[in-house]
Amino acid sequence: MGGTGVIEGMAGTADTGVTETGATDSAALAALHRVFGFDAFRGEQAAIVEHVIAGGDAVVLMPTGGGKSLCYQIPALVRPGTGIVVSPLIALMQDQVDALRALGVRAGFMNSTQDFDERRMTEAEFLAGELDLLYLAPERLRLDSTLDLLSRGKISVFAIDEAHCVAQWGHDFRPDYLSLSLLGERWPDVPRIALTATATRATHKEITERLGMPSARHFEASFDRPNIQYRIVPKTEPKKQLLAFLREEHAGDAGIVYCLSRNSVEKTAEFLSRNGVEAVPYHAGLDAGTRAAHQSRFLREEGLVVVATIAFGMGIDKPDVRFVAHLDLPKSVEGYYQETGRAGRDRLPSTAWMTYGLNDVIQQRKLIQSGEGDEAFRRRAQGHLDSMLALCETARCRRGQLLAYFGQEPDPAGCGNCDTCLVPPETWDGTVAAQKMLSTVVRLKRERGQKFGAGQIIDILLGKRTAKVIQFDHDQLSVFGIGEELGEGEWRGVARQLLAQGLLAVEGEYGTLVLTEASGAVLRREQEVPLRKEPERPAAAKGTGTRGERKAKAAAAELPEELLPAFEALRAWRAEQAREQGVPAYVIFHDATLREIATVWPTSVGQLGGISGVGEKKLATYGEGVLAVLAGLSGGAAPEAQDTAPASGEDAWPTDEPEPDDWI
Structure with a gap:
């Protein structure tokens, strides 16, 4: 979320999660195919798009890579007017707009990085109805001049990106988001869609309340990222x-x-x-x-x-x-x-x-x-x-x-x-070890009126006569040396887990350890303390940890050896195009699209237009260049593998398209 995200999360017909063509508006499907080069939506996308196109408000929770941005981009292309995207990504708005324009989408932005003339030109384009999408930072909506500008144009949809920023108990609260409820008040007939990649149920509820979207339909995809x-x-x-x-x-x-x-x-x-x-x-x-x-x-x-x-x-x-x-x-x-x-x-x-x-x-x-x-x-x-x-x-x-x-x-x-x-971790009964550590904290407090951090407590348990131990006569405590059965790393693990379980607490600017209300039950032997066993050394997860094994897992996305020269030639051509235009390589085409081109080996513009991820704009801009690359290989004849279908349903659509939901 937060950027173009225009292809990731879309499925070709080989993907098992696609929605039937008749399940969504034909205009949306036409835009999906014409602009993005795909024939079907994936997962909840079709229902969200249809709902917003019909004028309904929506709150969308989808993981990064789930295709959230598409859920407002298609409605903005289908509904009359300009889609207004509220996004905190000032530093990246130019890149987002460039990526959309590469697809033939009329996109613009307004933020503090523009000079007066650039801003006036964007305003004129908006008022003339020449923009499909306009990106704004939330703080601009506090300006009367911005609100006046929007009131003089035609708005198709409001998209509130990174919507969890409105939640004061969320992980990235932004005060400017609190004023966004005015969008619904001032433009009650314009649908709003709030999107985020991460929110608990409490944050989800707060988003809805603070944005003033009580009647919004909620869509929540799985947060699982199995890869x-x-x-x-x-x-x-x-x-x-x-x-x-x-x-x-x-x-x-x-x-x-x-x-x-x-x-x-x-x-x-x-x-x-x-x-x-x-x-x-x-x-x-x-x-x-x-x-x-x-x-x-x-x-x-x-x-x-x-x-x-x-x-x-x-x-x-x-x-x-x-x-x-x-x-x-x-x-x-x-x-x-x-x-x-x-x-x-x-x-x-x-x-x-x-x-x-x-x-x-x-x-x-x-x-x-x-x-x-x-x-x-x-x-x-x-x-x-x-x-x-x-x-x-x-x-x-x-x-x-x-x-x-x-x-x-x-x-x-x-x-x-x-x-x-x-590598399932081993657990052990750490009750006695917990009692020893808690008892040391008690002895320091009762006998010396002192509180110390974990390092000193562990030195006492291990019987180490360090300068600090000797200075405070801690070697005279009854608990001195009672923990020699564990090593220093193991004791640090005990302390860490007691803190995590609420059996110890941190106090003061020096991070001293103190007991909690729950500590007494352990000291009285009324509660057992199971602990994770500390590994002898940090290790990679067995079975999938090495680079070679990871590569093997990705075999479905790899090409047959005879097609690799074509794939690499296409990548080299793409890199040259990206350098000339000053854009990231994936703005030209994504690896999955290049893999399918190398596999199908199209010999005409019409055949190239059938590749997933090749929309009308990219076909017109890059079609002849792609065909020239292929024609230069083996005299233009594809290897025998040219009729081979993509390695899997996942590889039949460009899964490497970004869905920018991240924080900068």
Whole structure:
């Protein structure tokens, strides 16, 4: 969501989820075929499009890659007037508009990056009815001049992109979104469609209330992204762990690495670059020119890694992001899901990888306690963090935990493609260990009137006579050395899991550990404490962890060897076109479309027009060029495999088209 998203999520006739032609308006299907080159909608798209074209309001929850943008683009093309898209993606509006124009869609935008003449030209086009879609940032709708302009034109539909920004308890609240209820008040006859890629039931309800859409029809697709493998590993040396992960599984792949602080972003990008991984930093502390340059490189180059704070990602129309890595614990499951959803938009195997440790938990607890907001806000933030910790510490299917968080029913048998399914973790009765750690906290408080962090408590349990232990005479405590049966890493795991289970709490700016109301039941032996066993070393998920095995999984999307020269020649031609036009390669054609061209080997413009993803505009612009590339190979004769159908139903339509739902 948030960008063009004009092809991903659409199905060709080979896809089993297509909607029958008669189920939606013929004008919508005609636009779908003429502009985007497809003959049928996928999943809920047809019902949403039909509902909005008929004038109904809609709230749409679909995962990244589900084809949300299509749900307002088709109505904007079919209904009279201009579709107004409210989007926070100022930095990417130009790219979004360029991608739409490449499809023959009359698109424009208005934001602070334009000069006076550019803005006046866009206004004139809107008033003359010469735009199909007009992108606006939400803050522009607070200006009387913008509202006056819109009142003088014809509006077909209002699309409110990234609608979860309106939710104050969501993961990316934007105050400007609170005023968007005025759209329904001022233009009651114009349908509105609010779209988001991630929202809990509570956020979903808040979106509806704050946007003033009580009669809107709600559409909710599955949040499952089965091509993404979710993995969380214990944090030891995070930068080195990340480097090993990239070298072993994603060498040469494009990806995003998220860090909590700007300093960590800079150091991680420099570390990767020094060790042979091409990486650039991205955070709000960089000047606008550097951020724009790094973003442009990521869009246009293959194999670049961006190390970023959460300020990067929304609206990035890049289908082949093969991994998203987190070196720090996200604040919420919603934020984590949104960020990991930026991987694998082409539906090929991808990885959501995270390192997670005790300090992450303590740091996040401290941030909540010291942050702005009232007590209710802190309680809600703590609830978000508790859900994130539950995801990290679960011994069950991680994908199932994610789906359950969003109110959807997981497969009780597990997904078979997350670390806890592929390598089920061992659990053990940690009741005695918990009692020892809690008792140490009690002794420090009762006997010395002191509170310490996890490091000092673990040193006491292990019987380490460090300078700090000796300074405070902690080697004289009765609990000194009672935990030598576990190693330091194991004790840190105990502390982390006790925090996650609410049996310990973090207090004060120094992150000291204190008991909770629930601690007493454990100390009195009234409650057992099951714990995950800490692995001896971080390991890739067995069976699917290596790059070669991931490639094997993607075999259905690969071409026969005899067709690879044609595919590579088409990719080279596409790269040249992209360089000449200054746009990302996927704006020309997507890999799935090129695969089908290489497979079918069309010899005429008419045959090329039958390829999924080749609409009228692209056929007119690039048709002769594509045919010339094929004619130059083997004298224009296709190999014997030319009559071979695409390898699978998924490959029969361009699954690598981006559906930009991400945050930048």
